[in-house]
Amino acid sequence: MSNIDLKELKEKAKEIRIKTIDSIGFLGVGHIGGAMSIIELLTILYYKKMKIDPINPKMADRDKLVLSKGHAGPALYCTLADKGFFPVKWLHTLNQGGTKLPSHCDMNMTPGIDMTTGSLGQGLSSAIGLALSMRLDNIDRNVFAIIGDGESQEGQNWEAAMAASQFKLNNLIAFTDYNKMQIDGYTKDIMPIDDLEAKWKAFGWNTYRINGHDFSALDNTIDSARQSFDKPIMIILDTIKGKGCSFAEGKLNNHNMPFTYEEAKEAIKILEETNV
Amino acid sequence: MSEKDMRDVYTETLIEMAETNENICVMEADLMTATGTKPFKEKFPMRTFNVGVAEANLVGIASGLSAGGKIPFAATFGCFAARRTFDQFFISANYAQQNVKLVGTDPGVSAAFNGGTHMPFEDTGLMRCIPNLVIFEPSDTVSLKKLIKQAADHKGSTYMRLQRKGKNSLYKESDKIVLGKGNVLKEGSDVTIIASGYVMVPEALEAAELLGKEGIKAAVIDMHTIKPLDKKLILEYAKKTGALVVCENHQKACGLFAAVSEMLAEELPTPVQAVAVEDKFGQVGTLEYLQEVYGLTASNIVEKTKKVLERKQIRVGVQNG
Numbered sequence A: 001m002s003n004i005d006l007k008e009l010k011e012k013a014k015e016i017r018i019k020t021i022d023s024i025g026f027l028g029v030g031h032i033g034g035a036m037s038i039i040e041l042l043t044i045l046y047y048k049k050m051k052i053d054p055i056n057p058k059m060a061d062r063d064k065l066v067l068s069k070g071h072a073g074p075a076l077y078c079t080l081a082d083k084g085f086f087p088v089k090w091l092h093t094l095n096q097g098g099t100k101l102p103s104h105c106d107m108n109m110t111p112g113i114d115m116t117t118g119s120l121g122q123g124l125s126s127a128i129g130l131a132l133s134m135r136l137d138n139i140d141r142n143v144f145a146i147i148g149d150g151e152s153q154e155g156q157n158w159e160a161a162m163a164a165s166q167f168k169l170n171n172l173i174a175f176t177d178y179n180k181m182q183i184d185g186y187t188k189d190i191m192p193i194d195d196l197e198a199k200w201k202a203f204g205w206n207t208y209r210i211n212g213h214d215f216s217a218l219d220n221t222i223d224s225a226r227q228s229f230d231k232p233i234m235i236i237l238d239t240i241k242g243k244g245c246s247f248a249e250g251k252l253n254n255h256n257m258p259f260t261y262e263e264a265k266e267a268i269k270i271l272e273e274t275n276v
Numbered sequence B: 001m002s003e004k005d006m007r008d009v010y011t012e013t014l015i016e017m018a019e020t021n022e023n024i025c026v027m028e029a030d031l032m033t034a035t036g037t038k039p040f041k042e043k044f045p046m047r048t049f050n051v052g053v054a055e056a057n058l059v060g061i062a063s064g065l066s067a068g069g070k071i072p073f074a075a076t077f078g079c080f081a082a083r084r085t086f087d088q089f090f091i092s093a094n095y096a097q098q099n100v101k102l103v104g105t106d107p108g109v110s111a112a113f114n115g116g117t118h119m120p121f122e123d124t125g126l127m128r129c130i131p132n133l134v135i136f137e138p139s140d141t142v143s144l145k146k147l148i149k150q151a152a153d154h155k156g157s158t159y160m161r162l163q164r165k166g167k168n169s170l171y172k173e174s175d176k177i178v179l180g181k182g183n184v185l186k187e188g189s190d191v192t193i194i195a196s197g198y199v200m201v202p203e204a205l206e207a208a209e210l211l212g213k214e215g216i217k218a219a220v221i222d223m224h225t226i227k228p229l230d231k232k233l234i235l236e237y238a239k240k241t242g243a244l245v246v247c248e249n250h251q252k253a254c255g256l257f258a259a260v261s262e263m264l265a266e267e268l269p270t271p272v273q274a275v276a277v278e279d280k281f282g283q284v285g286t287l288e289y290l291q292e293v294y295g296l297t298a299s300n301i302v303e304k305t306k307k308v309l310e311r312k313q314i315r316v317g318v319q320n321g
Ligand SMILES: Cc1ncc(C[n+]2csc(CCOP(=O)(O)OP(=O)(O)O)c2C)c(N)n1
Pocket: A033, A034, A035, A037, A069, A071, A118, A119, A120, A121, A147, A148, A149, A150, A151, A152, A177, A179, A181, A182, A183, A241, A255, B029, B030, B031, B053, B054, B055, B080, B084
């Protein structure tokens, strides 16, 4: 990746961060922590990796994304709005009665959302179904799935892990947003999931572990993952929950946080003044 | 108004019971912060189990704790308590005749900003299909405390719908509240409004007030226990008033309205009208917005009351003619 590309992606991520803080702050409460930790991932997927068409969101031969940790929806909505899937002004309707942008991702409401999620643990199975459909339809694209580290405690993920490997789904690229936190505390204290890489390997997946906020690492790893011969791929992302939102970053209570629009604006100002 | 939120009363009551009963345990699935049971954990760390985001495992382990002689109170959002763990709760807890106290928080529209995926309109209905299970939904902080204690004493599993937030108190400490028996909150002779839960009971009382201004005398019953149903009380008021309205923050198909209607159909056919969610999924919004959208309001209760009174007139007409 050239330095110019890198700078552009960083600028984009900053914009999406700002929009996400703004949209949640406008409402006054929301899942800020888990939204912030996947901004770089969403940015590189939607701006550099995925074949998608905002004018034709249901295009048959597109790449698809299942945001299994559906509570991070606002980050995805801001990305999709920025891409032009729907008007940016929708972002201020987040979670309000009659909105097309509900707290958790809904494929029947929001243009660009490929799967409905919100009940944790279900998304990876859905992603397998999508990947199998692509194979049946001879569509040579990828299904991307994002699961949380807390979410990884749901047993269904491990049923899915076996299935994807049995079906040799090399078109399935999953990410674990390993931000080390869930609602009740640090994942290691609530219900440890380590050694995550060893676990996925044992279930027959190709695995990588990288810094989830590092665009170069994301870029190389996704390209390499796409070369997988006959295995599904799990990319474990070391991330920081709340990353880039001054009042939330790294805070244990940042999962579903109330904050005022003034606080949001302050956090946005800090971001704006930071050079990427 | 109580000084405490519903969830604080939940935790406080568990602590109080645990002090004298060493079998009381608390279980969570990464929603301790939401349920508010941290003070229990601080007091009784050995008797507190947080299994992470794993509801099926939550209920499975609770069943084993019960088989080992413990009394686990296991909580998660109602949508997951009912839908995610249904088979575990059905088989390991109930079929196996265990003593699991399952708690589903954020019933119906109170899931508000968590939206459609998190909005249980069917939990009571699912649970009603489990033989012998006791199902209840406290309407305020006072009845919450009293009913939890009785649930703990009950030999067998229970399911409680728990409103987490809100400090409403309808009852006095001295009021008698018995699991399995409805409480008549207001007398009336024209129609009976039966309601359950934190959201609907106050709406029912408000509706009765509005109806009173129009000269309609409505009795109001807090039917906090949905199963076993207080047949005797319902039959008494069906005879006395000849018409009923059943209000619940739940799907119409399988909840309290269904329970009351099924019983009356066999025992004493009486016109009944529902104020409930009409075969719809949940959605996102504020509590007030969602109450409007699904008609879970005093004004809809008034409307449905008038409708059922018309049907009562027609029936009386038919019987007389
Ligand atoms: C089946 C299910 N159980 C519980 C919840 C409530 N819940 C929402 S997010 C969350 C914690 C998730 O932690 P993690 O996956 O680490 O998310 P992140 O840190 O990325 O926000 C929980 C328990 C849910 N949405 N679905």
